[in-house]
Amino acid sequence: MIHRHDDADPVENDPTGMRALLGSLPDPGPMPPDLVDRITARLVEESVANGYRVGPGDEAATAAAWAPPRVPGGPEGDDRSLPPAHAGGDQVVPLRRRRAWLVGAAAAALVVVAAGGLVADRLAPDGLQASLGLARGGEDAGVAADAESGAAPMQSGSGMIAWDAAVQVVVVASGTDYTGDDLASQALPLDAGAMAPPSPGTGLVPRLDGADEPVGDPQGARDCASAVGVEASEPVAVDLATFDGRPAAVLVATGADGTRRAWAVERSCGPGAAALLDGPVVVG
Amino acid sequence: MRDDLAVLDDAELLRRHVAGDDGAAFGELFRRHRDRMYAVAIRTTNHRELAADAVQEAFISAYRRAGAYRGDAAVTTWLHRIVVNACLDRLRRERTATRRAGDLAELDLPDRHDHHASVESRLDVRAALSRLPEGQRMALVLVDMHGLPVAEAAAVLGVAEGTVKSRCFRGREALATLLGGPNGPDEDASRQPAGDSIGGPGEPGRSP
Numbered sequence: 001m002i003h004r005h006d007d008a009d010p011v012e013n014d015p016t017g018m019r020a021l022l023g024s025l026p027d028p029g030p031m032p033p034d035l036v037d038r039i040t041a042r043l044v045e046e047s048v049a050n051g052y053r054v055g056p057g058d059e060a061a062t063a064a065a066w067a068p069p070r071v072p073g074g075p076e077g078d079d080r081s082l083p084p085a086h087a088g089g090d091q092v093v094p095l096r097r098r099r100a101w102l103v104g105a106a107a108a109a110l111v112v113v114a115a116g117g118l119v120a121d122r123l124a125p126d127g128l129q130a131s132l133g134l135a136r137g138g139e140d141a142g143v144a145a146d147a148e149s150g151a152a153p154m155q156s157g158s159g160m161i162a163w164d165a166a167v168q169v170v171v172v173a174s175g176t177d178y179t180g181d182d183l184a185s186q187a188l189p190l191d192a193g194a195m196a197p198p199s200p201g202t203g204l205v206p207r208l209d210g211a212d213e214p215v216g217d218p219q220g221a222r223d224c225a226s227a228v229g230v231e232a233s234e235p236v237a238v239d240l241a242t243f244d245g246r247p248a249a250v251l252v253a254t255g256a257d258g259t260r261r262a263w264a265v266e267r268s269c270g271p272g273a274a275a276l277l278d279g280p281v282v283v284g
Numbered sequence: 285m286r287d288d289l290a291v292l293d294d295a296e297l298l299r300r301h302v303a304g305d306d307g308a309a310f311g312e313l314f315r316r317h318r319d320r321m322y323a324v325a326i327r328t329t330n331h332r333e334l335a336a337d338a339v340q341e342a343f344i345s346a347y348r349r350a351g352a353y354r355g356d357a358a359v360t361t362w363l364h365r366i367v368v369n370a371c372l373d374r375l376r377r378e379r380t381a382t383r384r385a386g387d388l389a390e391l392d393l394p395d396r397h398d399h400h401a402s403v404e405s406r407l408d409v410r411a412a413l414s415r416l417p418e419g420q421r422m423a424l425v426l427v428d429m430h431g432l433p434v435a436e437a438a439a440v441l442g443v444a445e446g447t448v449k450s451r452c453f454r455g456r457e458a459l460a461t462l463l464g465g466p467n468g469p470d471e472d473a474s475r476q477p478a479g480d481s482i483g484g485p486g487e488p489g490r491s492p
Contacts, residue, residue: 011427011434011449018456018463021409022428028326030319031339039340043314046347047307177380214352245377 164218168192168235169225171216176241178250178264184281187262190252192235213267215249216240224269225251228276230261240267243277252283260284294359302350310347317360318343321367327425328371330410334378338370345370357439364432364440368422412462420455423448428456 014020162171170192178186214220221238230236230253239250243264252262263279289297289312300309321342325335346366353362413421419441426437427448434452438445 009449009453011452014456016456016460018424018459019428019452022413022424022459023431025409025429028323031322032336035322035336035340036318038336039314039318039343040311042340042344043307043310043347046344175376177377242377242380245381247373247377 162216162218167218167222168233169218169221169238170236171218171221171238171240173240176239176250177245178239178241178243178248180244180264180278183250183262183264183278184283187239187250187252187260187281187283190237190239190250190262190283191254191260192237192252193254193258213240213249214270215265215267220270221249221251223271224249224265224274225253227269227271227274228263228265228280231255248277295355298350298353298359301347302353310350313346313359313363314343317363320360321363324364324425324430325367325371327429328368328422329375330414334374335371338374339367341374342367342370358436361436361439364426364436365442368426368440372418372422409459409463412459415462416455416458419443419447420451420458423451424455424459427452 012019162169164170172190174189176186215224215238221236222232224238225234225236226232228251230251234253234255236254237252239252240247241250242248243250247267248264249267249269250262250264252260254260260283261280262283263281264277266275266277269275289308292300292309292312294313294316297309297313301307301313318339322335322339325339325342326332329335329338342363346363353359357365413424416424422441423437426432426440427434432440434445434448438448441448
């Protein structure tokens with residue numbers, strides 16, 4: 001059943017009826033109260049960790065500051081009241097100012113082009129793309145392609161994300177789950193020194209959450225590399241991936257003698273905070 | 285003080301949070317948007333536990349990295365982006381873990397031409413949705429299920445508006461094919477199995 005469409009058609013134009021079907025599915029409903037409590041508790045911990053001092057007896061007041069207002073007879077049955085934000089006790093210490101993660105830093109040097117899911121196709125034949133087995137156009141090739149190949153379809157966010165010649169950093173997202181036992185061999189394809197830069201206009205795949213993960217930005221990655229002891233002159237390849245199943249980044253720096261070393265770090269890795277998970281290991 | 289916060293717009297709340305307050309400004313943001321973010325997490329993951337974990341991660345991430353908000357999009361768009369990304373990361377980790385465990389039941393795709401099972405073997409709409417490529421699935425989740433305008437969905441996903449529309453069109457065609465074969469969508473296609481998993485056999489960790 002193929003329903004031809006014109007890309008100029010409004011998105012509401014749907015002869016398949018799927019839009020109506022999807023829209024008719026029941027609403028998931030409000031966030032469950034236990035999840036509200038769980039997240040509230042975590043956010044209170046964050047507040048405390050960032051310098052908001054809670055005196056004896058103030059814990060309940062602090063937690064309640066995050067709670068919804070009393071809704072008598074409301075659908076959630078949530079009858080927690082909201083006390084004043086400061087209910088006496090120890091003096092409140094204002095939160096430390098957040099680090100401004102790379103706001104505006106090296107923005108002009110970034111080469112990130114929204115390319116609708118296309119991957120960089122101008123890497124050297126023996127470069128990262130071939131090494132990681134990244135295919136072109138897999139994402140929208142349809143359901144049949146996914147079923148037939150048995151391979152994971154190209155996900156938006158895979159492939160080269162950014163290249164910055166000024167700081168000698170290339171950022172990719174290979175989808176690899178690195179492990180401590182195999183880091184040295186798994187990191188083999190990450191060789192910033194051997195990669196060719198993308199040609200102008202070549203589509204790079206923007207990371208959805210690049211603004212929230214400093215190590216996903218070339219300047220942020222360079223800061224992280226410095227934190228683990230990499231010289232500024234050493235090219236760095238960064239893979240936004242997972243390490244033992246948790247979000248992480250793998251950095252591979254190429255020394256002047258060609259030796260490559262790899263580190264696995266948390267995505268929060270930045271100046272003065274290496275957040276090291278593993279490494280360094282010699283790649284190969 | 286709570287009444288004061290309630291009249292502030294999202295950007296001002298975030299600004300106050302970044303400037304450093306006692307957490308109340310972010311608390312107001314959380315209160316305002318938690319249900320909507322939870323809904324997009326459920327629709328993205330089709331799994332209550334994964335959605336809960338992802339939305340928690342997302343709010344913690346937003347709390348910590350609010351300084352990275354550049355104001356070039358609405359705060360809700362920024363939050364949606366963080367939540368969607370957290371959900372997709374969780375789904376990928378679950379998929380990787382499932383494949384490592386050798387759960388062949390997770391990898392096998394049901395034969396939609398199994399005439400013996402007829403109605404029982406037909407995928408419900410959520411399970412069918414989970415089988416679409418990620419780009420198409422997310423376009424349908426955000427535009428058709430969550431009701432985001434195309435422009436906002438494009439901003440959340442970091443792609444062009446035309447790409448979102450194209451993915452919607454193709455995704456709907458693929459979904460219609462999965463659900464109905466030659467005879468159109470099954471009228472039972474919107475049924476929901478009980479349990480933590482909201483959809484059908486395509487979910488992570490669930491045996492068919």
